[in-house]
Amino acid sequence: MFSTSIGKKLGMALTGLVLYSFLIGHLAGNLQLFFDDGGTAFNTYAEFMISNPLLVPTEFVLLGALVLHVWFAASLTRLSRQAKPQGYAVRQAVGGRSLASRTMIWSGSTILIFLVIHIRTFKFGQTGEGGLFALVADTFHQPGWAAGYVVVMTVLGFHLWHAMHSAFQTLGWHARAGWRRASILMSILIAGGFAAIPIYFFLAQ
Amino acid sequence: MSDVDITLKVWRQDGPDQKGRFETYQTQATPDMSFLEMLDVVNDSLEEGQKLPISFDSDCREGICGMCSLVINGVAHGPGEGTTTCQLYMRSFADGDTITIEPFRARSFPVIRDLVVDRSAFDDIVQAGGYNSVNTGSAPDANSVLVSKDRAEEAMDAAACIGCGACVATCKNASAMLFVSAKLKHLNVLPQGQPERRERSRAMLKAMDDAGFGHCTNEYECEAVCPKEISVGTIAFLNREVYRSSLVTSSLAPTVTGE
Incomplete structure (x- = not known):
């Protein structure tokens, strides 16, 4: 099944939705950074997550989904390039083709590189007295880090722009215009929510 | 003018x-x-x-x-x-x-x-499964095989495909999904298409991949240029049929239903 073109698309959709759900959960947890309590709530939450026995299995599921998502994307992009070796001299976008939809592989690659840096900084970063909250605050007090995160979150929003309704269509659920709009709204909410964190800490120092 | x-x-x-x-x-x-x-x-x-x-x-x-x-x-x-x-x-x-x-x-x-291209890859796909080979006997009595109005309309919408290849031409992945889904759907939604439904889905997908067409990235350019205005909902149908064909075994596949 997963060796066919539709099977690979199914793989993209399923792993994509797993990663999408993670993003929602991740954002929900991160919103505690905005609590005006010197980071108590967020640090308690971070401690709870680190000491949770379900953390490692969940991380493996996410890593698996990520690896498969990247693998299927690479395989399908290769297929696509082979199927259309020559483009047109004049090209006019029609239908639902957008800048976001045609740059999925590039926005995805950017997020992949970002992930390595992000995990190194926050998962394996040195936390001191103030816990993870202080690490987040210190990181985003630096203009370079704050700006970099905002840029990458914009790219993430771009990636999600063509994500949800596309996944549903692949799963066999005809995603009509309303779903496409919902998908775009979700991408703005998620990317905006994440981008608000560096902006907030940079301005709050 | x-x-x-x-x-x-x-x-x-x-x-x-x-x-x-x-x-x-x-x-x-x-x-x-x-x-x-x-x-x-x-x-x-x-x-x-x-x-x-x-x-x-x-x-x-x-x-x-x-x-x-x-x-x-x-x-x-x-x-x-x-x-x-x-x-x-x-x-x-x-x-x-x-x-x-x-x-x-x-x-x-x-x-x-010049501007002439060889579109016989489409013929290969239809030859793989876009037909009915079961002997249906002589013409049935009128209304003995019931097809609802909605179902008949769906089949006719898909059957409007003239196989021009504009969907493949406009798609950045040269995907033939709109064509394949139309050629599959007009048979798979009707009672007469049921006996070979699963085999048809599998065979047409294989023929599509073998012919070297790309995959669908859900950008719906095909729908916009299709001269017969076939909806990308037909592609969602094809996706469902392919998943179904890999889950349902041959012996369990429904034979003629009056659905």
């Missing part, structure tokens, strides 16, 4: 393995000329000058045979919704316009000459 002066940039290619190039022609057209008639006039003048005419496909010239093609100014079948190139008229263009004409591009649609 008065006549329009048009500059054409046309893809010329002497053979399948030859290198192609754009050539420029000046022509005059009346607004009521069809696009293909305009090309006929250009070809007449080329022949008068002892030059080889531009090769392009056409047959019925009334939008039902699926033979005409062309990517006109970057849009398969040119401007206008739900029309083939033969239904495109020169009144859609303004005086002084430059029109770029290219062949349908896809690895599975190799150029034969």
Whole structure:
């Protein structure tokens, strides 16, 4: 099944939705950074997550989904390039083709590189007295880090722009215009929510 | 409306393995000329000058045979919704316009000459499963096999596909999903198509992949250029049928149902 073109698309959709759900959960947890309590709530939450026995299995599921998502994307992009070796001299976008939809592989690659840096900084970063909250605050007090995160979150929003309704269509659920709009709204909410964190800490120092 | 002066940039290619190039022609057209008639006039003048005419496909010239093609100014079948190139008229263009004409591009649609491409890969897909081979006996009594109005409409919408290949031409992945889904759906939603439903889904998917068509990235350009306005909902149907065919085993597959 997963060796066919539709099977690979199914793989993209399923792993994509797993990663999408993670993003929602991740954002929900991160919103505690905005609590005006010197980071108590967020640090308690971070401690709870680190000491949770379900953390490692969940991380493996996410890593698996990520690896498969990247693998299927690479395989399908290769297929696509082979199927259309020559483009047109004049090209006019029609239908639902957008800048976001045609740059999925590039926005995805950017997020992949970002992930390595992000995990190194926050998962394996040195936390001191103030816990993870202080690490987040210190990181985003630096203009370079704050700006970099905002840029990458914009790219993430771009990636999600063509994500949800596309996944549903692949799963066999005809995603009509309303779903496409919902998908775009979700991408703005998620990317905006994440981008608000560096902006907030940079301005709050 | 008065006549329009048009500059054409046309893809010329002497053979399948030859290198192609754009050539420029000046022509005059009346607004009521069809696009293909305009090309006929250009070809007449080329022949008068002892030059080889531009090769392009056409047959019925009334939008039902699926033979005409062309990517006109970057849009398969040119401007206008739900029309083939033969239904495109020169009144859609303004005086002084430059029109770029290219062949349908896809690895599975190799150029034969100029604007003519070989679309027999579509025939291979239909031969793989776009038919009914079960003996249904003599004509049944009227209304003995019930098909609901909605179901009949769905089947007819899919069956409107004329196999022109505009979906593949416009798709950045050269995906044939809209064509394949239409050719599959008009059989798979009807009672007569049930006995071979699973095998049909599997065989047509395999033929599509084997022919070298790409995958669908859900950008819906195919729907926008389809002269028969086949919905991308048909592609979602194809996806469902493929998943279903891998879950349902042959012996469990429903035979004729009156659904």
